[in-house]
Amino acid sequence: MENSSHLVLELLKTIDKKDKLFLGKNPSLKEITQEMDNFKKYDSNGEINGLRVHLGEIYILDNKVVGYNSFIVFNNAKPTEYEKKIIDMGNGLNYFYFKKLYVHPENREKGICSKFVEKNLEIASKLDKHSIIDVNRENYKIINILSKFDFQEDFDWTNPKGNKMVRFFHD
Numbered sequence: 001m002e003n004s005s006h007l008v009l010e011l012l013k014t015i016d017k018k019d020k021l022f023l024g025k026n027p028s029l030k031e032i033t034q035e036m037d038n039f040k041k042y043d044s045n046g047e048i049n050g051l052r053v054h055l056g057e058i059y060i061l062d063n064k065v066v067g068y069n070s071f072i073v074f075n076n077a078k079p080t081e082y083e084k085k086i087i088d089m090g091n092g093l094n095y096f097y098f099k100k101l102y103v104h105p106e107n108r109e110k111g112i113c114s115k116f117v118e119k120n121l122e123i124a125s126k127l128d129k130h131s132i133i134d135v136n137r138e139n140y141k142i143i144n145i146l147s148k149f150d151f152q153e154d155f156d157w158t159n160p161k162g163n164k165m166v167r168f169f170h171d
Helices: 004-012 017-023 029-045 081-085 112-126 140-148
Strands: 052-061 064-074 096-103 131-136 152-158 164-170
Touching (some): 004 064, 029 052, 064 112, 112 131, 112 140, 131 140
Antiparallel strands (some): 052 064, 131 164, 152 164
8 A cells, every 4th residue: 555654643543542552652663664564574574673563454354444553573673771670671672562553443342453463473472472561550442462371470560751561471
């Protein structure tokens, strides 16, 4: 689909206040384009080259971008200062990290988010990585979806804005 990055940016502009609390700041057009380019490379050759590779994909329904999924594949990457200080991450990060899952409100309850989760788990399995996602403790919708896929709670933490978070993992 032509100009997909621009369409993702327009989709992310529809995020309301409550969803913004859960999803955080929107990525830039440059970040979205890079994530989507990285996903296309992975999709074509099945390989991830780099220590910390950001990927993103869209969900199209009726010729409209209605969902965006982004994630990071860590290949023995060094933790950032934030990861060390806030989340107490060790060295050699080596996992699949769910970054953003967003579906336009008009297209929710259609299984799109579940399809993203399923596909992410499939990619993580192919890459021999366990999956991690940090979720706002009040985001019951995504917590419900994760439980359907056998994600387990790992630990609670508080982000710098004071939001209560929970880390989930899937082997």
